[in-house]
Amino acid sequence: MIPPGAAGRDVASPTLPSHVEEVRARVSNWGRWGDDDQRGCANLLDAAAARRGSVSVRTGERFSLALDLGPDGPQVGQPAHRTNPTLEMLIVNQRDRHAPGVWVSSDDAVHMSTCAGTHIDTLAHVAYDGLLWNGFPASSISTETGATVCGAETLSPIVTRGIVVDLPRLRGVAGLDEIDPGYAVGGADLDEALDAAGLTPEPGDVLLVRTGDIRHLHAGDRTRYALGDGYRFPGPSLGSVEWIHGHDIAGVFTDTYAYEAFPPPSPDWSDTLCVHMLHIRDMGLLQGQSWDLEALSAACAEAGRSDVLLVAAPEPIVGATSAPVAPVAVL
Template sequence: MSAPVPSSTLPAHLEEVRARVTNWGRWGDDDQRGCGNLLDDAAARRGAACVRTGERLSLALDLGPDSPQVGQPPHRLNPELTMEAINERDPLVPGVWASSDDTVRMSTCAATHLDTLAHVSYDGLLWNGFPASSITPDGGARYCGASTLTPIVTRGVVIDIARLRGAEALDEVEPGYAITGDDLAEAYDAAGLAPEPGDALLVRTGDVRHLHAGRRERYAKGDEFRFPGPSLHSVEWVRQHDIAVMVTDTYAFEAFPPPAPDWSDTLCVHMLQIRDMGLLQGQNWDMEALAARCADAGRWDVLLLAAPEPIVGATSAPVAPVAVL
């Protein structure tokens, strides 16, 4: 049900990029998976071929009161755990057992997560032309919600630009370091790898070290709202190489400030990658241990496993990703 592309409110420099990177209609007018279609059997086999030692590393942050949310933007909640039953017995069931049950109230993007293709819109449209008005208070996202996300089984490539620049973290080089397509190509070359359709880019900036050190405000709000991350100048490279997934160890995902001095292109990477390309994006992934292991081993490719929670109607999905070396 793809709609014709109307006159856009995008700034002209973004419209030029949009026209070159759009994937609308590529997998059919009713497609809700976007670049998840690139996560095919061949991508899974390439990922499996990366397994050498079998070591498994979690890339997920803990879900708890010290998760990244600090109220910017509003409405986002860290997980709140409520114990509903503690060592209770069911009087209708025989035996000597006891059990405990609990509930969690949280934002779906509270910590490590994937954004759905319903997460970002502009000009009243979501990915592939679905109407943004299809997201409602009672049902959430009618199209492109979390239950449509593709489970990730593919080759993950650790993109550690900080290490390539001889720094512990990119904000030591520049608080708003804007990762370009040339940076991504350099990381592949340094790893001795070539991009393959369906790859997942695990972009390490080192920014998550602020969260680990208890500097939650710094992690969530940046250095005066300056963040390192992928920039507008990385978008076309990602599209040209049919990357399926791109995740970062940052709160904002993309570089801030945006390119335009008046910030009229704020969240340009989100808009172009999610709404126009159908790319699977993720934030708050913890690549610290993985990057250290990869540096020790002299290799930067892993099997990436990540199954997002299929919450019907959700616009983001919690995920507990695992890298297998």
């Protein structure tokens, strides 16, 4: 996610910029759930959170928040190793000659990046200063075994109240990029959205942050969606991190490719991915990208509500640092 103009800048320094360090010191959850904890804020997804989510069900209308997994997905080669799913047919209308009956079957296989489409990042996804979430060493990830701690198999199924934060609709625009392609969502924005919805966040809630950016993907402009407008993306900013921590939010999921606002706060980009770093490595927050919130947000606006039951079970791929997921919101 580094634009050409950033080439040549010093990206090797291990020192966290001071303004990010100040926030880290206030939001770190290390040790909160024990020194060996690999779940982070998923510990907030308790029975009370599930019951609160169930209370949000009124009509029973269901919305899939997942993108289709196929060759027209959002991957365009940045980063270069991320690929859209490719399907390989292993057998087509064949039958097992050792089995009785007249049936035939087809089998297939898929190759894809674990974060190719709608996904959740694990707590092994981002590190700095040689450490992952809760102080686990970044060296616990290897090319042979993947993540030996905090892999996708440690992610919890999500059953809780989801709060739809629809800032474009609140602003009267189709997408936040109509205001500013790099719109930085801060704590004041979240307060405004929650006040407008008449909701008070509670521990274990998750935020479904709609920026409207995914409409570019739906319109067929994959490059605009994946690379932004000159590498500018709307999304949660450093100014939202303490709000999320202070309200004990369990997860934040967005409809963007980059997840967080770009460009980062510092002109020299020394704080690139600061929201990723603080959310995942320091807070243990569940986060994910490319969640399709368009149909859900329209239904919520029509119904005059922002609370839903969210059910999402990430694929428990052992050692993976991200996990595909097909979330469902129920009104």
